[in-house]
């Protein structure tokens with residue numbers, strides 16, 4: 001026994017790489033992504049982040065110890081104070097104002113992913129919820145690092161999506177990702193093989209929904 005976070009990604013290696021190395025991500029790195037696809041993704045991601053913040057709040061509610069409560073609070077602050085603040089400013093640069101965002105219809109992929117996380121968290125315990133949230137917080141940090149390691153990735157003013165990569169490679173986001181991974185490593189070290197296999201199902205489903213989210217952006221689906 002004694003599992004850790006990378007055992008989850010190893011158990012879903014195909015889905016995890018399909019998510020981290022998705023065409024949307026590659027095109028963003030190569031600066032070949034269509035502006036309309038990026039704008040569609042950005043707007044839907046605003047709706048995603050609001051529900052994701054609610055899921056972090058649910059993790060606060062489900063915490064039994066001060067240490068757990070602090071970890072969930074960290075997650076909430078990362079979303080509301082760092083990511084959503086940057087996101088709203090970033091949307092404005094791309095010609096989407098907050099009024100437009102508030103009136104936006106939710107795409108099916110956004111609905112499916114956010115409600116899946118909230119339902120998994122309501123039904124299960126704190127660990128189920130953190131595992132459902134993990135592809136998001138840890139995945140985006142890994143995506144920024146993966147992009148930076150690819151020879152095709154363009155950085156700087158020649159890439160209109162450069163600020164997006166900068167957000168997820170930032171010390172604040174990478175720090176939040178590391179703390180979440182440490183929290184998961186500590187909890188996973190104590191679970192039984194049967195419990196681990198339940199958690200793999202949650203992790204795989206959430207990762208599949210992340211893949212659908214990229215595809216929704218690429219195809220501009222509603």
Ligand SMILES: Cc1ncc(CO)c(N)n1
Pocket residue numbers: 045048049083135136137140210213
């Ligand atoms: C869909 C999605 N997953 C993960 C993140 C990172 O928080 C995000 N902003 N959007």
